[in-house]
Amino acid sequence: MSTEKADDIAVALFGELFMADQLARNRISRVLPKGMELSHFSVLNHLARVGDERTPAQLAKSFHVTRGAMTNTLAKLEWAGHVHIRPDWEDARQKFVAISPSGRAAREAALAGVVPLIAEVVQAIGADRVRALLPVLRELRIKLEDG
Numbered sequence: 681m682s683t684e685k686a687d688d689i690a691v692a693l694f695g696e697l698f699m700a701d702q703l704a705r706n707r708i709s710r711v712l713p714k715g716m717e718l719s720h721f722s723v724l725n726h727l728a729r730v731g732d733e734r735t736p737a738q739l740a741k742s743f744h745v746t747r748g749a750m751t752n753t754l755a756k757l758e759w760a761g762h763v764h765i766r767p768d769w770e771d772a773r774q775k776f777v778a779i780s781p782s783g784r785a786a787r788e789a790a791l792a793g794v795v796p797l798i799a800e801v802v803q804a805i806g807a808d809r810v811r812a813l814l815p816v817l818r819e820l821r822i823k824l825e826d827g
Contacts, residue, residue: 711793719753724787727779734777762786
């Protein structure tokens with residue numbers, strides 16, 4: 681394949697990814713519970729899935745954001761009662777974050793709006809086609825994380 685063709689494919693791929701990302705974020709943001717931002721939902725969903733405490737630095741790394749951005753998100757979640765932040769008893773410079781019962785309820789409320797929206801899109805495209813696409817998207821994500 682010529683470099684020109686590969687470049688055209690790359691531009692088309694990332695154009696589609698960026699547009700799909702923007703559209704998905706807009707649609708999902710509209711169905712989240714009042715006051716919840718997409719970043720809040722993402723952190724709550726992550727903490728619920730891992731089922732264990734994480735440090736703010738670990739969360740920042742997982743989401744590829746600065747520690748400052750994560751600290752801001754965590755402060756809002758703590759204020760809302762959705763996370764508990766405690767000091768590390770062995771290293772006072774470090775903190776640990778855990779999802780609270782209120783955070784689990786907020787995540788469930790968000791999922792109640794998000795899942796039907798995403799399921800509708802998957803059904804419209806076709807579950808088999810989406811399932812076939814997932815390994816390629818996963819490999820793309822891993823390549824981007826590595827590089």
